[in-house]
Amino acid sequence: MAEKNGGLNSKLRKYTFKAVKATLKGILFYLLYIVLWMMFLAPVATVLPGLQRMIETFVMVYVVLIIVSELTSGTIFQYFFDAVKSLFMIGYLIMALGGGTMSITMQNINLAIDLHVFLGIIMLLSLLGLAKAVLQAINFMSEKAEPPQPLPS
Secondary structure (H helix, E strand, C coil), X not given: CHHHHHHHHHHHHHHHHHHHHHHHHHHHHHHHHHHHHHHHHHHHHCCXXXXXXXXXXXXXXXXXXXXXXXXXXXXXXXXXXXXHHHHHHHHHHHHHCHHHEEEEEECCEEEEEECHHHHHHHHHHHHHHHHHHHHHHHHHHHHHHCCCCCXXX
C-alpha cells in the first residue's frame, strides 16, 4: 500500500508542478501583453477602433493554448497544441489584418497601410514553429517506438 501511495504522491506532485508551471507561463505572457499595451499599443488604439478587442481575443486564446500545451507536456498532445498555436497565429493574423491591407478613414483623409511584408514574416516564423512541432512529434513517437539499444562494448 505504501508503494501505491508513494506513486500517487509522485504523480500528484508531477501534475501540480505542471499546473504551476503552466499558470506561471500564462501569467507571464499576459503581463507581457499588459506592458506592451501600456507602452506601445494604447495610443494606437485611439486611432484604430476595435484594435483592443482584436488583440485581447488573440491574447486570451493564445494564453489558453500555452497553458494546455504545458499541461500536456511529456505527451504527444503537447506537440499537437504547439502546432495548433502556430496555425492559430497564421489564421488569426490573416483574418485580423484583412489579408495584409488595412485602411483607415479619418475626416477627409483615407490612409491605406500595406502590411504584406509584416504578415509574410510572421507567417514564415509561424510555419517554422509548425515544422518544429511536427518534427518534435515525430521524434517523440520514434523514441516511444524503439527503446534505446545499449552500445556494443
